[in-house]
Amino acid sequence: MPFIKQTTSASPGTVFLVGAGPGDPDLLTVKALRLIENADILVYDRLVSEEIVGLTNPQAEKIFVGKKDGYHSLPQDQINQLLVDYAAKGKDVVRLKGGDPYIFGRGGEEAEQLSEAGISFQVVPGITAAAGCSAATGIPLTHRDHAQSVKFITGHLKKGDLKHDWHNLAKSGQTLVFYMGLNSLGTISSKLIEHGCPASMPVALVQDGTTAKQRLLTGTLENIEQRCLQAGFSSPSLIIIGTVVSMAQTLGSWPDEALQLSPDLSKELTKELTKELSQSLSQKHSKEFQQVLQAS
Ligand SMILES: C[S@@+](CC[C@H](N)C(=O)[O-])C[C@H]1O[C@@H](n2cnc3c(N)ncnc32)[C@H](O)[C@@H]1O
Structure with a gap:
């Protein structure tokens, strides 16, 4: 099973678009939990609970992009660029989103940008709020x-x-x-x-x-x-x-x-x-x- 690389390299990294579920950390998938625990870089939204962000390792770089009801404090195109830039530098990135990334989560837009930039990505589904x-x-x-x-x-x-x-x-x-x-x-x-x-x-x-x-x-x-x-x-x-x-x-x-x-x-x-x-x-x-x- 593909998993986060522990070292950086000249080749581009992978972006993992991960669903964090509706809030209760016990509702994370096993795969999401493993990725969060091993992340070097975690980019996350407002809907991701503090408890879940707290599951990252202490060395991880955590970047809050503050999505609120369809709006980001960091505009969507800048978030897309951030993901592309980190991956282009050889970093693996865990992009953590509330619920499921492909349900009202703009995961599709981020995946499109990554695909256009030739960055490999994986989508890890989450339990949607419904x-x-x-x-x-x-x-x-x-x-x-x-x-x-x-x-x-x-x-x-x-x-x-x-x-x-x-x-x-x-x-x-x-x-x-x-x-x-x-x-x-x-x-x-x-x-x-x-x-x-x-x-x-x-x-x-x-x-x-x-x-x-x-x-x-x-x-x-x-x-x-x-x-x-x-x-x-x-x-x-x-x-x-x-x-x-x-x-x-x-x-x-x-x-x-x-x-x-x-x-x-x-x-x-x-x-x-x-x-x-x-x-x-x-x-x-x-x-x-x-x-x-x-x-x-
Ligand atoms: C931008 S959408 C993200 C949806 C997310 N991708 C999902 O699959 O659940 C944000 C909306 O999801 C709903 N939502 C997300 N988490 C929720 C929760 N724990 N309780 C109630 N509604 C929630 C609310 O309607 C909120 O305004």
Whole structure:
């Protein structure tokens, strides 16, 4: 298995684009842990927890590039150049990113630059925030009674707007997970309602998922923005929308006040969903459902 060289040489080094997972160090992959422990140079983002950065050896050079909700304190092109420059000098670099490098992590952009510069690189996947927060809150992202598909969506506004296919996102039988969406929570909720999603659709906000600071807030599309303002949620937070959210009541270990869905809501929504799903299948309307059922 290829691994970090311990010496520098005239030949270019390798850049390892490594996913650090959602925060809990126990959720690092074995490969990520080995690379972090052996790194000579570690370039890391804000979402990488202190505990994980602390796993490097004391001699390692640690370079913080401070990514926050899609923005870097060091611009992306300078980060790319930094990686290329170190590798060109024969250094192996561990580029550590929160979650998974290829999910809203700009890992693709960094890999493209490395490839163009002729630098060898490897991508080490990490547990993405959606998977970490799902497990940590008792909200399965798919469930045969609730959601036959799950979508990971950016909530980051571009030029003040979110250009999504709201008509499709408002359909039942799926779970929506918005990354970087806290500031556009109101827009997301109203767009979904406008396009036909029930205002009573359950929503969960998970802040600092999988860490000791984790917080969970539930509500509905209609009231989640207000609840979020009251509770004072901050980044990094994930928005999970769908009837699966009601499962946190049974699968999560949370105080009742964190879960403010009515106890009957889960049953009602499941009934509605099952009816709609069987109609759409019998009419052979939904290619998407057919494919998903075949795959399951
Ligand atoms: C730039 S994206 C990076 C996503 C990352 N590559 C991944 O796969 O999880 C940052 C967003 O991920 C979400 N996020 C990352 N870690 C999180 C955590 N521990 N708890 C909740 N949300 C998290 C938040 O929505 C945050 O705004």
